[in-house]
Amino acid sequence: MFQRGIAAAAVALVLAGCSSLPFFGGADKPKAAELPPNPATLGIRPAWNNKVGEVGFPLAVNVSGNQLAVASSDGTVAVLDAATGGDLWRASVGAPIAAGVGSDGTTAAVVTQANEVVALSGGKVLWREKIPAQAYTAPLVAGNRVFVLAADRSVIAFDGQTGRRLWSQSRPGEPLVLRQAGVLLAVGDTLVAGQGGRLAGLNPANGSIRWEAPIATPRGTNDVERLVDLVGRVSRVGNSVCARAFQASVGCVDANRGTVAWTKPANGGEGVSGDERMVIGTESDGRIVAWRRDSGERAWVHDKLLYRGLGTPLVVGSSVAVGDSTGLLHVLSRDDGTLRTRVTTDGSPVAAAPVVAGTTLVVVTRAGGVHAFVPQ
Structure with a gap:
């Protein structure tokens, strides 16, 4: 019913939290907009609650069938039953977590603050391996392998069962990186990774580059202004992958051919969501913008939630769900x-x-x- 109703070993500096960047220089943060009345035209009721520890890292909640993989900063990894909220298993990796969770439904993987990739299955640690740089992007678990995108923009592949390193691929980049999730996903037989302002298509067997597609090009006179890393999540529909370049643009790429369909200027630091019709994201000032997936033209802008600390949205059915800095979940119409x-x-x-x-x-x-939550 919801379907219908609703950047390192040599890094000079790591920037944390995109939302503070527009307010560099000591300016006061603008006051959050007052909330309009709740129209409650879509019925939603609480279904269940569970609890993990505090989350102080860029968490990716992983869905595999009816399983939900979540994690907390203290090192807890939990896999829940999505229908009931009950624990299927829960374990500790023994160290604070910096990135996660990735899972294929059998193997889950996270990265610790000590730069270790840790793989688990059934509540037990399978292996742990050191990587040479920090990571803020959840590992990708696919094809019996674990892929890691590090903050120095390197990509590393491990055997999913043993942790044996299979290959690594490094690319030069700007000296600044974001302390937030980047882009790493599989599209058919291609591994797609965000490297700077580009989407890169890699051969998952050896890490060789198949194609590159620029979403944004670094500009400006200083390192902060030149920072255009791609940020997760992305919106994928078939071979179409749409992503945001930090404070620069939103664009879509054909991941089969490695060609850019379109890019549009956009001033945000959170990922995007979408479907076959729309790509939707939140801007730094709290505007929610919808672009038409086929052309990149703006379809609508919602400006009633300014400066409320909006996160990455989710398009589901005919609705858009987005959370804010006060724990509220706002549900909008996808169409207007x-x-x-x-x-x-x-x-x-x-x-x-x-x-x-x-x-x-x-x-x-x-x-x-x-x-x-479930619909009523």
């Missing part, structure tokens, strides 16, 4: 951006982009609350 309803969580900021498993919408907060 009008507000449909608003629900509460635990009052702490939403820590990850919402996900859907089956008919259940799941949101995780910084306080570690895992909140599930």
